[in-house]
Amino acid sequence: MRNKSLAIGLAIASAFSFGTASAQQSHPLAPLAPLPDKVAPPVNGIYSSIVRIEAATQVPNYREPWKAGNFSGGIGTGFLIGPNKFLTNAHVVSNARRLLITVHGSPQKHPARIVHIAHDCDLALLEVEDFTPFKGMEFLEIGLVPKLESQVRVIGYPVGGNRISVTRGVVSRIDFSSYSHTRSDQHLIVQIDAAINPGNSGGPVLQNGRVVGVAFQGLRSADNTGYMIPTPVVKRFLTDIKDGQYDHYVDLGISEFALFNPAMRKKFGLGPNSPGVLVAAVTPDGPCDGVLEDNDILTAINGNAVDAAGNILIDGEKVNLNEIVERKFAGDQIKLQIIRNGETMEKVATLKPFPPARMYAVQYGVNPRFTTFAGMVFQPLDRNLYAAHNFKNTRVRRLFAHYIDEEIFKERKDIVILTRMLSDPVTTHVSNHAGRAIESINGEKVTSLEQAHQLLHPTTTPEFFVIKCEGVERPIIVPGNKAKEASERTMRNYGISQAYRLEE
Amino acid sequence: MKFFSLLSLTSAAMLCLAHAAADVKNSLVRVNSTLQTWSASQPWDKSAPSSRGALGVLLQGKQVLTTAEMAANSTYIELENADSTRTLPAKVVAIDYESNLALLAPDNGDTEGFFKDLSPIALGEATHIGDKVDIWQLEDNGMPLITQATVQSVDIVSSFVRGHYFLTYEAKASMQSASSSFSLPAVKDGKLLGLLSSYDSKDQIIDIIAPEIIAAFIADAADGEYLGFPSLGIGINSTVDPSFRLWLKLPEDVGGLYVTRVRKGSAADQAGILKGDVLLSIGGKTIGRRGYYDDDNYGRLFWSHLIRGQHKVGDSVKVTVLREGEKKEFTAVLSRPGKNLIPSHTLDQSPNYLVKGGFIFQELSVSYLSAFGKDWQSTAPLNLLDAMASPEDYEKGRNKLVFLSATIPTPATTGYESLRNFIIAKINGQEIADIPSLIKAFETPGSDRLHTIEFADGQPKTIYLDARISDAIDAELLKRGIPALSRG
Numbered sequence: 008m009r010n011k012s013l014a015i016g017l018a019i020a021s022a023f024s025f026g027t028a029s030a031q032q033s034h035p036l037a038p039l040a041p042l043p044d045k046v047a048p049p050v051n052g053i054y055s056s057i058v059r060i061e062a063a064t065q066v067p068n069y070r071e072p073w074k075a076g077n078f079s080g081g082i083g084t085g086f087l088i089g090p091n092k093f094l095t096n097a098h099v100v101s102n103a104r105r106l107l108i109t110v111h112g113s114p115q116k117h118p119a120r121i122v123h124i125a126h127d128c129d130l131a132l133l134e135v136e137d138f139t140p141f142k143g144m145e146f147l148e149i150g151l152v153p154k155l156e157s158q159v160r161v162i163g164y165p166v167g168g169n170r171i172s173v174t175r176g177v178v179s180r181i182d183f184s185s186y187s188h189t190r191s192d193q194h195l196i197v198q199i200d201a202a203i204n205p206g207n208s209g210g211p212v213l214q215n216g217r218v219v220g221v222a223f224q225g226l227r228s229a230d231n232t233g234y235m236i237p238t239p240v241v242k243r244f245l246t247d248i249k250d251g252q253y254d255h256y257v258d259l260g261i262s263e264f265a266l267f268n269p270a271m272r273k274k275f276g277l278g279p280n281s282p283g284v285l286v287a288a289v290t291p292d293g294p295c296d297g298v299l300e301d302n303d304i305l306t307a308i309n310g311n312a313v314d315a316a317g318n319i320l321i322d323g324e325k326v327n328l329n330e331i332v333e334r335k336f337a338g339d340q341i342k343l344q345i346i347r348n349g350e351t352m353e354k355v356a357t358l359k360p361f362p363p364a365r366m367y368a369v370q371y372g373v374n375p376r377f378t379t380f381a382g383m384v385f386q387p388l389d390r391n392l393y394a395a396h397n398f399k400n401t402r403v404r405r406l407f408a409h410y411i412d413e414e415i416f417k418e419r420k421d422i423v424i425l426t427r428m429l430s431d432p433v434t435t436h437v438s439n440h441a442g443r444a445i446e447s448i449n450g451e452k453v454t455s456l457e458q459a460h461q462l463l464h465p466t467t468t469p470e471f472f473v474i475k476c477e478g479v480e481r482p483i484i485v486p487g488n489k490a491k492e493a494s495e496r497t498m499r500n501y502g503i504s505q506a507y508r509l510e511e
Numbered sequence: 512m513k514f515f516s517l518l519s520l521t522s523a524a525m526l527c528l529a530h531a532a533a534d535v536k537n538s539l540v541r542v543n544s545t546l547q548t549w550s551a552s553q554p555w556d557k558s559a560p561s562s563r564g565a566l567g568v569l570l571q572g573k574q575v576l577t578t579a580e581m582a583a584n585s586t587y588i589e590l591e592n593a594d595s596t597r598t599l600p601a602k603v604v605a606i607d608y609e610s611n612l613a614l615l616a617p618d619n620g621d622t623e624g625f626f627k628d629l630s631p632i633a634l635g636e637a638t639h640i641g642d643k644v645d646i647w648q649l650e651d652n653g654m655p656l657i658t659q660a661t662v663q664s665v666d667i668v669s670s671f672v673r674g675h676y677f678l679t680y681e682a683k684a685s686m687q688s689a690s691s692s693f694s695l696p697a698v699k700d701g702k703l704l705g706l707l708s709s710y711d712s713k714d715q716i717i718d719i720i721a722p723e724i725i726a727a728f729i730a731d732a733a734d735g736e737y738l739g740f741p742s743l744g745i746g747i748n749s750t751v752d753p754s755f756r757l758w759l760k761l762p763e764d765v766g767g768l769y770v771t772r773v774r775k776g777s778a779a780d781q782a783g784i785l786k787g788d789v790l791l792s793i794g795g796k797t798i799g800r801r802g803y804y805d806d807d808n809y810g811r812l813f814w815s816h817l818i819r820g821q822h823k824v825g826d827s828v829k830v831t832v833l834r835e836g837e838k839k840e841f842t843a844v845l846s847r848p849g850k851n852l853i854p855s856h857t858l859d860q861s862p863n864y865l866v867k868g869g870f871i872f873q874e875l876s877v878s879y880l881s882a883f884g885k886d887w888q889s890t891a892p893l894n895l896l897d898a899m900a901s902p903e904d905y906e907k908g909r910n911k912l913v914f915l916s917a918t919i920p921t922p923a924t925t926g927y928e929s930l931r932n933f934i935i936a937k938i939n940g941q942e943i944a945d946i947p948s949l950i951k952a953f954e955t956p957g958s959d960r961l962h963t964i965e966f967a968d969g970q971p972k973t974i975y976l977d978a979r980i981s982d983a984i985d986a987e988l989l990k991r992g993i994p995a996l997s998r999g
Contacts, residue, residue, distance in 0.1 A: 262970055267926025270961050270977040287971035301972060401900045404893055412970075436752035471758050478900070480771035480786065481748040484758040 052145045054111045054171055056087040057211060059164040060095055060133070061116070063105040069395035070426075072375035072386060073505040078104075084163035084210030086147050086218070091138040094241070095209030096223050097124050097131045098188045101371035108135055111171050115140070123248040126371055127256045129188040129223050129236060130244045131209075149245075150217030152237050152322070153178045153197065161201050161222050161233065163210025176201025176233065183327040184234075187224050190390060191367035192256065194240050194333055195326070203233030243334055257358040259332045259341065260293020261286050263305070263317040272315075275304055276349055282306045283346060284317035284328070291414045292363070294356045299345065306351070307344035332358065363416035365389065366407070370511075378460040378507035381485045382429035382497035383474075385445065385463075387421035387456045396426055396442065402478045403444050420455040425476060429501050433493040437483050443476040457509050535647060535698055536655050538632035541591040541691045542567040542577045542601075542615065546584045549857075551882035552917060554864040554873055555993055560586060565693035566649060567615060568703055569631045573622065575615040576725065578694040578706055579606050580671050582613035583858040590615070592625065594653035599625040605732035607739055608858050609675035611708050611720060612728045634729070635702030635722055637808050638662060644682060645698045646707060646717065648689040660684030660697070660717055665809040667816055668718055670708040672856050673877075676813070677740075678721040678820045680705060685715050723820055731823065741824045741845035744777020745770050747814075750789065751800045759789055760836045766799035767791050767833060768814065774849065779830075782843035788832040793817045795829065818845060852902040852912055853877060863911075863946035863999025866988060867953055867962070868923035868981025872935065874911035874946055874999075875899075892932040894968050905934070905967075911945040915966075919988070923981040933969035938962065946999035 060083045068074040083099030085108065093108065100106060100121055107116040117135045124131040135141065153159055161174045180198035199212070203225045212220040212235045220235030247253055264287035266272055277283060283304035289295050299305070306312065308331050311319040318325045332341060335358055343354045369390045377386045386392050388407055398404060406415060406422050415422070423445045428437060445453045448462040449469060463472065472490060474483040485493065498506060547560040567577035567590070575590060582588060582603050590599045602618035617625065638644065640662055648656040660682035668679035682697070695707040697719045705719035731738055747768040750756055761767060767789040773780050784790075791797065796804040798814045806812040822828060822845050830841045857878045865872045873879065875895055883891040898905050898912055905912055913935045920928050935943045938952035939962055956962045956978035965973050985996050 264971045265926055268975070269925065269980070270923070270975040271926065273959070273977070274961055274975045285971060399889060401893065401896045405897050408893060433754055434752075436749070436755070471754075473758070480746070481755070481769055482758075484752070484754040486754055486757055489754070 053147070053213070053216070054162070056145045056147055057111060057162050057171065058085050058087070058093060059083075059109040059111075060085045060093075060099055060119070060209065061107040061109070062100055062103040064102040065104050066102050067373070067375050067391075069375050069386070069391050072377040072384070072508065073379075073503050076102075082164060082166075082206045083208045084206065084222070085133060086209075086211045087141065087144055088149065088218075088245075089146050091134045091141070092122075092146075093119065093133040093135070094221065095131050095133060096188070096221065096236075097126045097129045097371070098223070099209045100124065100131050100133065101126070101188075106133065108133070110141070110144075117141075123244075123253045124372070125244050125247070125253045126189050127186070127192045127368065128194055128240050128244055129186050130221065130241065132245075132248065147211055147213075147218050148216075149238050149241055150214065150219050152181065152195075152239065152324075153214050153219040155179070155181065157214065159199055159201075159219060160213045161199070161203065161207060161210060161235075162213065163207040163222060165204040165206035167204070172207075174201040176231075179232075181237070181324060181326075183330060186236075189368040191364070191369075193329075194256075195237050195330060197235050197237045199233050199235060200231050201233050202231050203235075207233075239334060247336065254337055255360045257332060257335060257337050257339075258290075258293065258361055258364070259329060259356065259358075260290035260295045260361065261299060261305075262288045262290075263328070265317060266304070266315040275346070277304070282312045282314055284313050284315060286345075288412060290361070290411060291417070293361055294341075294358050295343075298354050298356045299343065300347065302347075304346040305343060306346060307342075309342050363411055366410045366416070369394070373511035374508060376456055376508055376511060378456060378463065378509065379494065379498065379503060380463040380472075381490050381493035382431040382434050382501075383425055383483070384427035384429070385423050385456065385459055386426045388424050388444070392424065392426070396424075398424075398442055400442050400444075400478070403442065406444055406477075418452075418454060421459075423453050423456055423459045425474075429497050431493050431497045431500075433485055433489050434483065440476050440479060440483055443479060446475045446477045448472065448474050460507055460509055534630075534701055535632065535645075535696075536593055537628065537630045538569045538703075539593055539647060539649060539655075539696070540567050540569060540575055540629070541565070541593070541595075541649065542575065542581055542694065543589045543591055543691075544581050544585045545587045547586045548584050549862050551879050554862045554871070554916075554998070555866075555995060563693060564691040566647070566691050566695050568696045568706075569626070569629050570614075570634075570729065571631045573617060573626055574604060575601065576703075576706065576729070577613050577615060578671070578708060578720075579608050579611045579613045579858075580708075581694055582606055582615065583608060583671075585859075588615060590617070590625065592629070593649050593655075597621070597625050605728070605737040606859070607728055607737070608672045608856060609740055610677045610724050610728060611671035612706070612725060614729070614732050632696075632698075632701075632703045634726055635699050635704045637722055638680070638699055638704060639808070640664060640810070642699065644680075644704050644719070646682075646684060646686065647696050647698055648686070649691055651690045656687070656689050658684045658686050662719075663716075665721070665812065667813045667820075668708075670718060670720070672858075674855065675740075676815055676819075677724050678809075678812070678816050679708070680719040680721055682717045682719060683715055684717055686710055686712075686717070721820075727820070727823065738824045739847050740819045741822055741826065742777065742848045743779045743818050743828075743830075743843060743845065744774035744848060745779045745784065745790070746772030746774075747790065747802060749801045759833075761789060761833065765789075765791055765833070766797060766801075768798055768800075768802050770832070776849050778828075778843040778846045781846075782830065782841040784830065784832060784841055784843070785834065788834050788839075790814075790830065790832055791838065792831040793828060794821070850910070852906050852909060853899050861998055863997075864916075865946055865950055865953070865997040865999070866919075866985065866993060867996075868976050868984045869919040869921035869988070870915055870924060870927075870964075870976070871917045871919065872913055872946065872949055873916040875914055879916075894934060895932060898934065908942050909944050913943045913946060913949050915964075921984045921988075923977055923984045927974060930969070930974070934967040935964070936967040937965040946997070950997055950999065 063080045065076045067076045085093040085095035088094045106119040108119045119133045119135045122132045176199035179200050184196040186192045203222045207222045210222045211218045222235050224234045226232040264285040283306040286303040339358050341356045428441045453459045468487040472485040542565045547557045550556040550558050565581040567575040588601045590601045599620040600618045601615040604614045604616045606613040642662050646658045662680050662682045664681045667676040669676050697704040709718045770788045802814045803811040854876045857876045863874050880891045881887045915933045941952040943949050960978045962976040
């Protein structure tokens, strides 16, 4: 399962090191190769294909979801990869209400719009309304994954000035790691020792005149550490959108446990050098549900031998086995060789999107869903809500953390949270309930926001509305004949402009 | 003339004060204690000791009263007289962590010599709001330092162990710091009114443990077998909310508390009180919507004082509840709260543990969780916090919650280094109720000489440990200075 929290992702990432791999490839003391891109194409040609993107954004308010949100903005970089095709980061243009593109050395601003946006891999494709001024400009070509220790150039419009900026760095790590934009996705990542600053985002990282990555994030706790999205991820995005729409990444839906322990290896009858990683858990309803089982040993994926740590060898680099799935699309089949109860067998899993995993991904460009009732605000739990409210209640934290592995999603499309109690004569003495999950309304288990809304607004008004929160014995009571009046009063008094929004 | 009369009055008052000072000073001793807790992460180790100085008061029978805070986790307690001419080792006779009281007695020393010039103080009666009391301190040189305080309110307060509330006087006075400034006696008319449990220097408010609570503690300890304060065993919620009252069908003329929880096996449970009942009165005292009743002596007091402050274990109490609109009367025989799956404290207890091949297993307690720091309620592991919040989900088949607290990297635990904070379900096929049952289960590995460890909530769910290698590791760990591989 890769759709866990950022902290877990980072911990996993730090466990995989390519230090030994790099030592084998080139001796650490060997002199650095001369700069490969010294004889690059004319700089002006490339510079004018690297554009400045100005975004005016409107960020939804998950604390007071009826509000319009905060108007704000930011700067990023993009580059031309084809006729009216500008590539940039999704986070540069997320929640944008207006986009303007500026060419290096030109004062003119060109209105642009998003054609495709992929939050899970932090990439977006833009187009300008009028491409005429860009005619004749060079299209940057997408290259391969750069080698460790090789030099690259980062070009963009980072903070500290308005003009284009160029920095150089060395590829210092190639790893499977977290993409911070959604806080829940992990893909291949290339680390370079050039600083990537706000504004650099979406800019090209070049080697030999070709794009080897898209600069996208830095590390606050370390100096001179930048990260770029490598070309396999970029190419996958460009392939995915060929049919006119972007589909989400697909996951294998298993979590692996490294088989280093001798007792563990003995129990499963594995020799000291035999391949295979333990399947520690299979995501319910995921692509491997019914295909793999807990305690299977995964020995090969699409013919690539899986080692005890769950790594495979691709292009001479050891990478996590999920890298195979990374380059696949929904509907693709994956061949899995396993050992189950000492018996070797072949299994086939068909990859598919897994909507419940949305719980853990930050959502952009959507309006928060909510409903209100007698001064109470109800919202569905997801990463955005979690980040906005910082829930302390252990039940809520547990429902969030185990939404998938404990199969809560099968019963509950939404975990509905009572996020706020606005004081009103009808509910003023209810305390200790805000920040908790709703268990039932009028005796019916709550399974989605929409259903909760229906239960709170039935055709025939009950004598009492009885709302029960998880972990609180004392229910919230609203007399039926006072509910409508209390709803109207709280909306008026607290400036709630909209009573509910059930669709994003 | 007027001037003179005023002068003489003042000197008379001073004389009187000096006389009282001599009396009470003879009942004061310093209590010097060395306290030491067990390490949460390495349960075979004790953490660095700390010293505290406090005051105690001498009662009848050569016993000294102080707060539990001064005696809990103590490794050595010493009594010292006011002018520091004599000391005497002491031991704890009775300790009540909930009410924060401890009774000390001499332990192998010159008892006769120490008590020769001392005289016990008598326990005073309850006082009233507005009364003046004297707070006693001792300076380094042995001189008494007396501060007059005014009792401003009476409340029930939790002073040491979280969640246990007892009758407490709140008095106002500006106090100075002096040596041994903990557990100071509050004295009225030459008698002990109470013990100071805390002082807020900003608001200048003193919390004094009330004489009724001290009297009950001393009476309980008198037979040598200390039981502790009784409990009813319910959780409650106020009934102020008019909508809630309407739903409960509560008439306007009654107060009442909504019963949210009845602890299994508790006095309330045995009496027949149910979750959802509305508690109307205890022992004939009507309970209001916020849980207060009219106390004959103190005015409005929280209902729990009717149980904990006025009764002892074994007493019968009449409880009236409203159930589905009907009044019902029950008789509850008060008892001590039952054992918790996850104890709220482990004071004076050495934590049970087992080291196996590098795995450290422990029994979960709130003390363990609170070792995660100031924000432990959000930073401690979520699964362990959940067990604390909802122990009823974990109680089946368990006396205590056994979990893997840490993994020492050893040849036996290769590849398991990152495993920690997993709750244990079974070892070698046997269900684990506590550390003793864990130790027993590890005695019988499988025929392949492998131990099977099943987690209740881990990924992976099952791991294996080589019995032969882990036994060798255990012997090695002993050589490296772990004093014992298990306790419990």
